[in-house]
Amino acid sequence: MNQEVFAALGEAMSRAEDVALVTIVATNGSTPQRVGAKMLVYADGRTVGTVGGGCYENDAFWKAKESLKTRKALCVKYELDDDFAQENGLVCGGQMEVFIEPIEPPPAVYIIGAGHVGQYLGRFAHDAGFQVHVVDDRGAFANRERFPDAAEVVVDDVPGWLTSAVLPPSAYVVIVTRGHRHDLDALRAVVSRDLRYVGLIGSRAKVARVYEALAAEGLEPERFARVHAPIGLDLGAVTPQEIAVSIVAELIAVRRGKADDPAIAAASLKWTPKFVKAAAGI
Numbered sequence: 595m596n597q598e599v600f601a602a603l604g605e606a607m608s609r610a611e612d613v614a615l616v617t618i619v620a621t622n623g624s625t626p627q628r629v630g631a632k633m634l635v636y637a638d639g640r641t642v643g644t645v646g647g648g649c650y651e652n653d654a655f656w657k658a659k660e661s662l663k664t665r666k667a668l669c670v671k672y673e674l675d676d677d678f679a680q681e682n683g684l685v686c687g688g689q690m691e692v693f694i695e696p697i698e699p700p701p702a703v704y705i706i707g708a709g710h711v712g713q714y715l716g717r718f719a720h721d722a723g724f725q726v727h728v729v730d731d732r733g734a735f736a737n738r739e740r741f742p743d744a745a746e747v748v749v750d751d752v753p754g755w756l757t758s759a760v761l762p763p764s765a766y767v768v769i770v771t772r773g774h775r776h777d778l779d780a781l782r783a784v785v786s787r788d789l790r791y792v793g794l795i796g797s798r799a800k801v802a803r804v805y806e807a808l809a810a811e812g813l814e815p816e817r818f819a820r821v822h823a824p825i826g827l828d829l830g831a832v833t834p835q836e837i838a839v840s841i842v843a844e845l846i847a848v849r850r851g852k853a854d855d856p857a858i859a860a861a862s863l864k865w866t867p868k869f870v871k872a873a874a875g876i
Contacts, residue, residue, distance in 0.1 A: 599632045599643040607699045610762040612637055614658035614696045618645050623688025625674060637662050645692060650674070654692050661696045665851045668694050700725045701764055701790070701849055702745075706752060706780045707771035708735035711795065714838035715768060716741045722842055724766070729755055752776060756783035766791040766845055768825065778804050785817050791848050793825035793841065 599615075606613045616633040618625075626646035633643040633651070635658035645651050650672040657670060671691045703719050705712045708730035716726045720743040727746040730736035736749045748755060752771065761767070767789055769780045774796075781794055781804060794801060801823045809815060826840030827847070847853045 596630065596632050596643065599634050602634050602642040603697070606634075606636070607697075610699045610702055610764055612662055612696065612698045612764055614661050614694055616645055616654050616658050617693050617695070618690060619669070619693045620691040621688060622690075623674075625688040625690045627690075633658075635659060635662075646690075650690065654694065658694050658696075661694050665696050665698070665849075667696065670694065698764060701766055701845075702727060702762065703766040703768060703845060704729060704761065706730075706756070706767065706769045707776070707795075708732065708740065708747075709770065709772055710834035711770045711837050711841075712768075713740050714835050715770065715841055716744055718838050718842045719845065720744070722846060724845065730771075753779040753783045756780060761787065761789060763788055764790050766793075766848070768793050768795075768841060768845075770795045770825075770841075774800060774803065778807055781821070782808060782811075782813075785813065785821060791845065792821050793844065794821055794823035795825045795837075795841075796823070798824060 603613065603615065614635045616635060618627055618629050618631045621629055626648070627644070631643070631645050633641055633645045633654070635641050635655055637659070639659070641655065645654060653672075654670060657668065661668060669691060671689065674688050674690060701724050703724040704727045705715055705719070706729050708728050712728065712730070712735075716728055720726050726741065726744040727748070728736050728741050728744050729748045729750065729752055731749065731751055733749045736747050738744075738747060741747050761784070767784050769777050769784075769792070771777050771780055777794060777796065777800075781792070784792055785808065794804065796804070805818050808818075822844060825844065826837060827843045829836065829840045829843070831837045831840040844853075
């Protein structure tokens with residue numbers, strides 16, 4: 595049974611799909627499964643394997659689903675002779691402890707723009723454990739010499755590539771192109787998708803202009819509230835290297851579930867224009 599779980603886990607990692615692994619780590623007395631039994635839980639509710647069935651497996655399932663949201667592991671103990679188990683007729687008279695571990699593949703970050711900030715961002719993001727993809731329409735900038743560690747370097751029309759590309763929900767998209775028009779086109783292509791992170795470089799004035807242009811095209815205002823713009827944590831960054839550090843710091847905060855931490859939120863440059871807040875009721 596665990597071979598089936600391991601095979602499914604490998605396939606999920608190859609698809610960049612987040613899953614949670616439930617493993618029995620301790621038992622005492624009579625239990626329906628032994629130590630080491632595993633169940634894989636997907637975000638959409640699919641499961642592979644079993645830790646014994648019944649009400650406690652159902653409880654572990656929902657806790658695993660929650661761990662995919664919080665990205666935090668936890669241990670849960672079950673008394674199989676208590677009222678919790680009796681409701682389902684599974685009175686084994688033992689105790690069981692399970693470890694629930696959210697597992698995610700190396701997160702993919704799509705760097706849209708291969709200029710100076712993009713180059714340092716590719717280097718720092720790779721060192722921080724991200725799988726780097728670079729997209730630009732200029733071969734002189736998007737190449738292996740400048741991005742030797744990237745999993746993918748694409749030279750193509752940026753909005754065209756983004757429109758047709760299949761990006762996993764766990765993807766991080768960082769828009770750092772060479773100008774206002776290119777940023778607008780890139781954001782238009784991804785802002786309506788459900789992605790882990792979308793960030794846009796630029797001043798507040800530039801961000802406001804981009805938002806106004808997309809709002810005039812009919813984009814729902816609430817979509818802007820999900821964009822990290824201006825991008826990065828407020829570190830007082832000035833140079834391309836420093837800006838890249840501030841962006842990677844924000845990516846890590848999102849990855850580790852710390853983006854809503856008051857200390858992190860206070861350092862975030864994320865900002866939404868008043869006209870968007872009013873239209874979205876936020």
